[in-house]
Amino acid sequence: MKKALITGIRGQDGAYLAKLLLDMGYEVYGADRRSGDSGNWRLKELGIDKYVKIEYMDLLELTNIRHVIAKVKPDEVYNLAAQSFVGVSFEQPILTADIDAMGVLRLLEAIRDIKPDTKFYQASTSEMFGKAREVPQNENTPFHPRSPYATAKVFAHYTTQNYREAYNMYACSGILFNHESELRGLEFVTRKITDAVAKIKYGIQDRLVLGNLDSKRDWGYAPEYVYGMYLMLQQEKPDNYVLATNETHSVREFVEKAFLVAGFEIEWIGENENAKGLDKKTGKVLIEVLKEFYRPAEVDLLIGDYTKAKQKLGWEPKTKFDEIVEIMTLKDLERQSKNI
Ligand code: NAP
């Protein structure tokens, strides 16, 4: 039985990856920084909270990481833990760097010292491309990070690559474009939208307040992306891979589609920060824009080229934009109808 240690087990990707590996017969250990039982909702929704072995581990604490690596002796480590919200990284840049950059170095050092044959996956991100130098972006596109989150992730990405080259460790980096699901955190724009649409539908919320409606993302479906992470660790040699859909859509399109799923047609008036979205039938304002939700530096357009993952891993995205919006909105409508 293979042993996997997943950091960030209680996050969106951690939960889906734990389910996938358990289904494959792995013994799954989850690193948890003691966020309490309320943080267990994803593992509960997937029905796996009883099957994951929890180890208390915080990426800020080197001795703690060393103890867990020595105790579990994992075959594979998937490092998904991060301060993963770009917006907050502008408010907490030092904490973000400590977790997302130095935390990875701590983890890699512990593995190198204690169990160097461990296969390691690092959760890199399309945010590293930032003010993108080319469209679409692939594994060789230069980085131009636009947030403290992205600069920390660039450090972690190069550190992972360096441990591969310097110490011959099996260390992979998955450069994943945005991936969403019913288990996405409420702070991210997609789930913020689908949750609000459902609450508006059931009269619990009056309107949805957003930032930049015109930024564009390459949104895929999270369960498919965690399968890509697993595939990366099953190859003969470690490498970097982009996972994406090669399609891009704006926040505005996401809003329109999600409201449509709930039976509202949106009509826009005004531009940029003065934009408003009205219910075409009643004229009621359902969407407003607030400067507060804009970022000091924005990533305007992301679109990924997953050719290498397709050729070398046989990985391809299946669920595309319309279906993702529908799945997420229907799930939030169901949650509101049951008052969950
Ligand atoms: P997420 O839902 O925000 O989960 C992140 C997890 O990291 C949370 O469970 C959190 O624990 C944990 N964590 C935070 N700080 C920690 C610390 N100091 N020590 C230990 N654990 C800590 O993120 P996600 O969407 O699943 O993303 C997984 C990873 O992929 C992240 O590294 C993210 O940056 C990266 N990524 C995500 C996407 C995407 O679109 N989802 C795309 C590219 C890359 P608590 O539960 O205690 O808060």
Ligand code: G4F
């Ligand atoms: O949903 P977001 O917060 O995701 P973002 O910044 O793209 O980051 C996510 O994907 C990355 C992969 O590229 C991950 F590395 C990262 O960990 C995270 O999972 O914002 C998406 C876009 C941004 O351009 C933002 O400015 O939506 C825009 N937006 C507009 N209004 C908003 C809002 N974002 C949020 N969170 N909230 C708003 O009200």
